Structure formats: structure tokens, C-alpha cells
Amino acid sequence: MVDRRQIVDLWRKGSAQVLVTLVGIEGSSYRRAGAHLLIGANGSEYAGTISGGCLEAEVVRKASWLIASGPTVKRYSTLFDDTAEIPFGLGCGGVVDLLFEPTDTPECQALLRAMEASLTGAEFRVHTWLPENGTSFVRGIFNVAGELVFASDSLPPDFDPEGSSIYTEHLIGPQRLFVLGAGGDVKPVVKMAALLGWRVFVADGRPQLAKPERFPESERVFTISSATELDLRSNDAVVLMTHSYEQDRTLLAGLLSAREVPGYIGLLGASHRSALLVSEAAAMIGSTVPACCERVWAPVGLDLGGDGAEAIALAVIGEVHAWREGKLAAERRLTPERVAEQIAKGGASRYLRTQCSVGAAE
Numbered sequence: 001m002v003d004r005r006q007i008v009d010l011w012r013k014g015s016a017q018v019l020v021t022l023v024g025i026e027g028s029s030y031r032r033a034g035a036h037l038l039i040g041a042n043g044s045e046y047a048g049t050i051s052g053g054c055l056e057a058e059v060v061r062k063a064s065w066l067i068a069s070g071p072t073v074k075r076y077s078t079l080f081d082d083t084a085e086i087p088f089g090l091g092c093g094g095v096v097d098l099l100f101e102p103t104d105t106p107e108c109q110a111l112l113r114a115m116e117a118s119l120t121g122a123e124f125r126v127h128t129w130l131p132e133n134g135t136s137f138v139r140g141i142f143n144v145a146g147e148l149v150f151a152s153d154s155l156p157p158d159f160d161p162e163g164s165s166i167y168t169e170h171l172i173g174p175q176r177l178f179v180l181g182a183g184g185d186v187k188p189v190v191k192m193a194a195l196l197g198w199r200v201f202v203a204d205g206r207p208q209l210a211k212p213e214r215f216p217e218s219e220r221v222f223t224i225s226s227a228t229e230l231d232l233r234s235n236d237a238v239v240l241m242t243h244s245y246e247q248d249r250t251l252l253a254g255l256l257s258a259r260e261v262p263g264y265i266g267l268l269g270a271s272h273r274s275a276l277l278v279s280e281a282a283a284m285i286g287s288t289v290p291a292c293c294e295r296v297w298a299p300v301g302l303d304l305g306g307d308g309a310e311a312i313a314l315a316v317i318g319e320v321h322a323w324r325e326g327k328l329a330a331e332r333r334l335t336p337e338r339v340a341e342q343i344a345k346g347g348a349s350r351y352l353r354t355q356c357s358v359g360a361a362e
Contacts, residue, residue: 001174001197006047007038008116015040016103018063022050023167027094034169039063071101071137107139110150121173128167135165174199175324180251181242182209188313190215227254237264237320253281256292264323266300274298275342290336298334
């Protein structure tokens with residue numbers, strides 16, 4: 001997602017000449033299909049990556065003459081070969097197909113506009129007929145509602161998106177992360193999320209903490225009294241880390257009763273604290289513990305070890321990233337059985353008797 005922002009920024013400068021897209025992979029590859037590299041005039045600058053750094057120099061050097069006759073697809077091997085003049089991959093272990101297209105075509109301009117719009121949350125399905133085996137270079141772009149928003153003049157009226165010469169790319173927006181809490185330990189969470197190109201929002205009920213200057217990488221910093229004030233979506237991620245039990249309970253109840261419940265809700269703190277939070281939030285909104293556990297992950301963060309705000313932030317961002325990519329193990333989710341076990345142990349009530357006030361103003 002950071003690559004896409006950089007590509008859009010370079011395109012807006014008006015000096016871009018060639019867009020390179022990774023459209024096919026055999027074996028292993030550092031980047032997935034859909035990776036882009038935008039090259040400025042005469043290779044003066046570029047944005048994005050299509051490999052781990054082993055192909056970029058060669059691609060930038062040859063891009064301008066490769067598109068002399070229009071869009072084209074070229075194959076590059078990243079298999080290690082110490083007899084080759086230029087072992088591009090130095091052992092990366094795969095073969096990649098790259099689409100080169102001049103940026104001054106309607107097709108490329110439409111794709112770049114869609115990439116720009118996706119940065120604010122729009123979604124598109126892009127179908128491109130690759131210029132190979134006698135196939136003409138053609139593109140059709142559809143929005144999330146399935147409406148055609150761009151079509152090449154020669155786009156087939158009844159095209160088959162599963163055709164062998166068609167490359168399909170799904171442009172989705174950046175991950176939205178809401179961090180509820182604005183203490184000092186939130187700062188590295190925001191920084192790491194921003195490095196991934198996510199859209200980060202910080203909210204807290206304490207105005208002395210919820211100040212934009214404390215979180216410069218965040219898209220927005222604001223005060224709230226309830227999570228019902230948030231414009232949430234089902235693919236959003238939310239992490240509660242106010243360090244205030246009462247505030248977390250109110251916010252959790254609002255999240256679980258929202259019109260669209262976010263897909264990931266992470267609770268910072270010990271297991272017994274999370275168990276009581278979910279139990280009491282369920283009672284507040286007239287729901288059940290099993291229903292509330294469907295979206296709750298606690299204690300938040302992968303078990304990576306370490307100590308301190310930065311280590312915790314790494315664990316939190318790692319877990320949210322794993323959830324986004326569909327790689328998060330189901331056992332990380334809070335279960336009704338774990339809630340009942342903690343309540344039965346009396347750990348939750350002991351927590352209430354001994355909790356201290358943390359997260360005070362800095």
C-alpha cells in the first residue's frame with residue numbers, strides 16, 4: 001500500500017513514462033502478482049517495486065525502449081545461474097512475467113486513477129487483456145457494485161474474465177485501524193501501521209491525550225465518549241488500549257452493537273480483564289458472550305516475547321496484519337469457554353479489586 005501511494009504521487013508530478021506490473025509468477029517471488037513499478041521519464045526516478053531489488057535496475061534501464069511499439073509482456077528468470085551474464089534473482093527461485101505499458105494510454109491513465117481512488121477506500125476489479133499470442137492490449141475496470149467505469153474502445157461486450165490471456169487485479173483500499181486510547185504506548189502502534197500504508201485513527205475520551213501533534217502519522221486524532229460515534233466497517237480493525245477499564249467497557253459495548261461490527265477487535269490486557277470486559281459488555285447491550293466473542297481477539301497481539309511499548313506494538317500490528325491476510329489462527333480469538341473459565345476462577349473480580357489507574361496524561 002505504501003508503494004501505491006508513492007506511485008500515485010509520482011504520477012501526479014506528470015513525469016511518469018512507463019508502468020510495469022507483475023502479472024505472472026512461476027515458482028517463488030519476493031512480490032505477489034499485482035506489484036507495480038512506475039518509472040519517470042528517462043528513468044530519472046521510479047516508485048514501487050516488482051522484486052526484492054534484483055530486477056528494478058535492469059527494468060528501469062530498458063523500460064523506455066521496451067514500450068516503443070506499445071504495451072508488451074516480458075519474462076524474467078530469478079533462478080540462480082552462476083553461468084548467466086546477469087543472474088537477476090541471485091537465487092530468488094522463480095520466473096516472473098512483467099507487463100510494460102506507456103502511461104500516456106487511456107488504459108494506463110484509467111488504472112492509475114483507480115489506484116488513486118483506492119487509497120481513500122474505493123474498490124475496483126481490473127481486467128487486462130495481455131498483449132501476447134496475438135491478443136490486443138485491452139482493459140476494463142469495474143467498481144465494487146460491478147459497474148463498468150472504464151472500457152477500452154475494443155473491449156469485448158461479452159468477455160470472459162477467466163480467459164487465459166486476461167490478467168485480473170483487485171484494487172482494495174488500505175487497512176483502516178482504529179486505536180482507542182491515546183497513551184504513550186499507542187505511538188509505536190501508529191508508526192508501525194503507517195509504515196504499512198494503513199489509514200490510522202486514534203480516539204480517546206481524554207482530550208489532554210487525544211491531540212494530533214502526538215500522533216503525526218495518524219490520519220485523524222479525536223475525542224469520543226462512545227464507539228457508536230465511529231463510522232465503522234466490517235473490514236476495519238480496532239484495538240482497545242485506553243488502560244481504563246470503564247472506558248474500555250463502554251467502548252467495547254459500542255463496538256459490539258455498531259451497525260457494522262468491525263471484523264477485528266483486540267483487547268489489550270490480561271485474560272481475566274478481557275473476560276470480564278466481554279461479559280459485562282454483552283450484558284450492557286443485551287447480547288450473549290458467544291455472540292460477542294465472534295469478533296474479539298484477546299489478549300491482543302501475537303506471542304512474540306519481548307517487553308516495552310515497541311515490542312507490544314510489533315505484536316499488535318503483527319496480529320492485525322495476520323488477520324487482514326487471513327493467516328491468524330482461530331485459537332487467538334477469545335472464546336466463551338475461556339471467558340467462563342476466567343470468571344469461574346474469580347480472576348476477573350480480583351482484577352477489579354486490585355486495578356490501578358494508568359494511562360494518565362503525559
